[in-house]
Amino acid sequence: MEGEVDALAKISAGLDVHKEMVMCTVLREEEDGQISKQTVKYPAYRKKLRELAHWLKSQDIEIAVMESTGVYWKTVYEVLEEEELKAFVVNAQHIKKVPGRKTDVLDSEWLAELARCGLLKASFVPPKDLRQLRVLTRYRRKLSGYLAGEKNRLHKVLDDCGYKISCVVSNINGVTAKKMLNSLMEGGQSPKEIALQASIKLRKKDRNEIELALDGHMSDHHRFVLQRIQKHIVWLEQQIQEIDEQVGKALQPHKEALELLQTIPGLDALSAAMLLAEIGTDMSRFGSKERLSSWAGICPGNNASAGKKRVAEWSRATDM
Secondary structure (H helix, E strand, O other): OOOOOOOOOOEEEEEEEOOOEEEEEEEEEOOOOOEEEEEEEEEOOHHHHHHHHHHHHHOOOOEEEEEOOOOHHHHHHHHHHHOOOOEEEEOHHHOOOOOOOOOHHHHHHHHHHHHHOOOOOOOOOOOHHHHHHHHHHHHHHHHHHHHHHHHHHHHHHHHHHOOOHHHOOOOOOOHHHHHHHHHHHHOOOOHHHHHOOOOHHHHOOOHHHHHHHOOOOOOHHHHHHHHHHHHHHHHHHHHHHHHHHHHHHHOHHHHHHHHHHOOOOOOOHHHHHHHHHHHOOOHHHOOOHHHHHHHHOOOOOOOEEOOEEOOOOOOOOOOO
16 A cells, blocks of 8 residues: 555545445555555445434545546435535546456545645536435436437337328427328228318428328328327427426526526537536636637547547536
């Protein structure tokens, strides 16, 4: 444990976070220069994590370090934050140990040693209110993906029936398209009769083209699936709208920052809210615009060795 690098922290803690438990190692530099080590194991329940935080505080630790392990680090970080302990969340790629035997104890010890020597750089962790806001914005992003998937599925089922509505309407989820689709599912009307339901703008197109697009065959199975897809689309749109309302309420304390972001060309209120939830309001945490761009995943990484470049994914250091 004794290296040539001068220690920057006299007392450091390394936390190896798992789903069910947290392995913690505390390294302490004694007055004679020797390093003492103490390792404890705590269950990952919130009550036990509070006990861990109290114990760390009693040890007078200067810094506690943990990897960004899935979502498990979040509760640990929050508990340490409540106890006003200095905690770093670091990218696992930056602390890979040399090949060899790997255990939870060694991992926590390695984290503590790196922290003691000041060899770790903390990943960006936004304030608590913005971390909670991310729960909404990221769930919204998921629902938006599901909504896009259902709309694509609607296209495929209609094409499977032989209908080419998407060839004559710009929005399959628009008012005219919905009227046509409902008429097709109800049955009993000819393509010519359904074409008359088109808007004036759409009717300016070749009437024969609209009728041809509506000439297909819908089985009972197709009708059943289309009805479910339509209901799911309506439900998803309603959920997204409710989330947008909650996001708007949560961002009231950051109203000024939100308005400033909307002055950027191409950013509406929703985009500004999503961006604010990801990067926060304190840009000094990133150090430079280049680091901010890298963390946000909007610039490619460099991965070269011996003059050969490898393909590098565009991704953030951690998913906070």
